[in-house]
Amino acid sequence: MKSSVITFPGSNCDRDMDVALKKFGFKNKMVWHNDAEFPKSDLVVLPGGFSYGDYLRCGSMASKSKIMKSVINFANSGGIVMGICNGFQILVETGLVPGVLLRNKYLEFICKNVFVKINNKQNTFFKNIDNNVLEFHIAHNEGNYFCTKDQLKEIEDNEQVAINYCDKDGKSEEQFNPNGSIKNIAGIFNKKKNILGMMPHPERMIDPSLSGEDGSLFFNNLINNLK
Amino acid sequence: MKISVIITLKKDVLDPQGKVIHQTLDGMGFNDLNEVRQGKYFEIETKESDPKKAKDKVEEMCKKLLANLVIENYKIIDAQ
Incomplete structure (x- = not known):
């Protein structure tokens, strides 16, 4: 399986993602944002970081990068695209997934492990995964997911909520919401579910001695689903 | 010509x-x-x-980049 990770000026989780993808069998290529095309890929990843220094709005500048035209075409033709953290912010700015990510409710940069509940397994990202709850890491200042009431209804009707913040048993309540996101939303799909945007970083949970292994579960499952 | 734009969060x-x-x-x-x-x-x-043309262009900029219309409104202040 082939993957491409797009590096924008200010991306800083691109190499972590490269390490994670390679560890679980992807042949990964790093692609510079100013290139027009990426190599033929089964998966395209927009990594975390602070693209363009978060100027204007997080992800807004990167969403207009040269490479994004190809990424948008790839996504619109059913290609599997994943945006993590700043990558999620870039995805919402392109309009590929609905909503926006606002400043965290309590104005703090949050850096900690969280539990997320998988809300929908009828898709390439979570199909066949045994766990219902995963422990991932979050590190963000703007992860407060917001959308209009109409958008929320549409997202829920189409089962586009991918993961919600919860406790270790999968209880998704306000007290387990780290950043003020509507309905504890931590990640969403597009309508067709070939695009996933999420704030948590699975690539930081791929080594039991450093962190945890729930990212390993995620990547192992993802590559098997793509085969 | 100078045109000013104010972006505010929706209510x-x-x-x-x-x-x-x-x-x-x-x-x-x-x-x-x-x-x-x-x-x-x-x-x-x-x-x-x-x-008029300048204002139209700035309006396009607002819609495409300067504002995120899910959460923000824009107001173009007359050209000087």
Whole structure:
């Protein structure tokens, strides 16, 4: 399986993602944002970081990068695209997934492990995964997911909520919401579910001695689903 | 020609920064405030000399980049 990770000026989780993808069998290529095309890929990843220094709005500048035209075409033709953290912010700015990510409710940069509940397994990202709850890491200042009431209804009707913040048993309540996101939303799909945007970083949970292994579960499952 | 744009958060969007500024102002003794909302201000200098055309272009910029219409409104201030 082939993957491409797009590096924008200010991306800083691109190499972590490269390490994670390679560890679980992807042949990964790093692609510079100013290139027009990426190599033929089964998966395209927009990594975390602070693209363009978060100027204007997080992800807004990167969403207009040269490479994004190809990424948008790839996504619109059913290609599997994943945006993590700043990558999620870039995805919402392109309009590929609905909503926006606002400043965290309590104005703090949050850096900690969280539990997320998988809300929908009828898709390439979570199909066949045994766990219902995963422990991932979050590190963000703007992860407060917001959308209009109409958008929320549409997202829920189409089962586009991918993961919600919860406790270790999968209880998704306000007290387990780290950043003020509507309905504890931590990640969403597009309508067709070939695009996933999420704030948590699975690539930081791929080594039991450093962190945890729930990212390993995620990547192992993802590559098997793509085969 | 110079055109100015003000971007503000829509009414029902939470503005935690505005809230903290409000609280701080309140603590400084400015305690007759109902609400503070923070926004953005742009000054755009264009080579276009026709005010109508310049305004239309800036409106396009607002829709495509300067504002995120899910959460923000924009107001173009007349060309000078």
